[in-house]
Amino acid sequence: MRIYNTLTAEKEDFVPLNKDRVNMYVCGVTVYDSCHIGHARSAIVFDVIQRYLRYRGFKVTFVRNFTDIDDKIINRAKKEGIPWNEVARKYTEEFYSDMDSLGVARADIEPKATEHIKEIIEIVTGLIDKGYAYERDGSVYFEVNKFPDYGKLSKRDKEDMMAGARVEVNERKKDPMDFALWKASKEGEPFWESPWGKGRPGWHIECTAMSIKHLAESFDIHGGGADLIFPHHENEIAQSEAFTGKPFVRYWMHNGFITIDKEKMSKSLGNFFTIKEVLERYDPEVVRFFILSTHYRSPIEFSDEQLKEAEVSIDRYYTTLTRIAEFLSMTHSLENNPPIPPLEKGGKGGFEKAFENTVNSFREKFQTAMDDDFNTALGVGHIFELIREANKYLDSKPSGQKAKELVSKTMELLKEAGSVLNIFRKTPDEWQTALMRTKKIPLTETDMLNRIKAREEARQKKDWAAADTIRKELDEKGIILEDKKDGTGWKIKAG
């Protein structure tokens, strides 16, 4: 398995520090506002990574934190006139509700900054003792010049950054690059007692404290959005390695951004959609599929067109699943009958052989894709190749035990791959119901069945004009009719 490591800027073989155990830590959210679709990307990407590692037999301990104390939370509390911890509680709850809908699993451990004040103070004290940090007016700063490796993750040196000139003005710091480990609290702000007086943790220190406590001083994977590389993760490395004297993290993984009109989606630009807004219009599986259709490090342009394509793709899966289920139930009823001999010459036998090859090679292809830095986009491509071949095979009207086995195996493989990506988790009927909800179909199922019945009657009388009128009427409402031998079926138009 290979993983792109931000630290070395290349794909490396993945070798956990401890055989088949994987310790991974992913930066969660600061709970001061609703999550947008960019947060969803990060959560979904690392959810799939975590799932795939387990699928491959690793024993994973997955930690995802909540930053539940910080300037933004305090400001929000002031604005809303409620206590800061009420803000944190409210948005933590909202985070869970969003993630649950998106099918993002809970982490094994979900620590909060405010529950680790003791550990944070210990580390800050240790850093002062070791000469890496200093106290000024109740705040404690990390002295970047004392850590020679500073910049190794974000690939920059102090001089480069100085040239940028946009450096925080803070008289108390020895050097503008120094960052706060502990912040003295101002009047009226939340605080914890510390050796330096009343204050609260700086942003970066919590991740050091919590990852060391819940994982180890050195661990395998640390992830987050690419915007965390600097300064957050750079600072984490500095303070952690200064404190422990050991390498902090083996593999640094960062997901790319979601863009709108090519620009990064962000709170400050205001060009964002919240998860809730998007889920009003698209099913969670559509959102997951959309995100997993692109490699996790590439930017993704967020647009209706893209989401609709994702919806059509998911629909194609469920349509095929329905065919498969129908085929299997049909062969089931024919089980005791002798198999129908293959039609004419080589044609069908060739189909079967080709399909068998596709089926038998699928798992390996999927795993090879995922083994290569979690290439979900390629994995999805293989899934649709299998779907096309399955449809082709079913078109050839196969029969017999062998056919049943092949088709049944196909269904299992699709579900297996789906379970890693955590998509395809509905029944086809549930998918149709989901589409009715997100597409806001202005018709009840009963109304629809009545119209279909009326059309059936027209068709019996061969009144094609009347039948087509009804078809058209339903089509305009987003419903497609499918005439089959045993009656007329309906489905919601995807896309």
Next chain:
RNA sequence: GGCGGCGUACCCAAGUGGCUAAGGGGGAGGUCUGCAAAACCUUUAUGCAGCGGUUCAAAUCCGCUCGCCGCCUCCA
């Protein structure tokens, strides 16, 4: 200004040295159908921003140019 990334068909998107450049959407034609839908088939990049170079061999490596984006400030 410094550092980094990207540019693959009409659209989205895999592919980072070597079989005919995955997959999805869309378009065109066809099979099936009362007509459709779904599905399948054929077709839609002798070429991967442009120009040079390295190599037996490059979308893939190197250089330059153009265009877009990100980070350097809170940010998934």
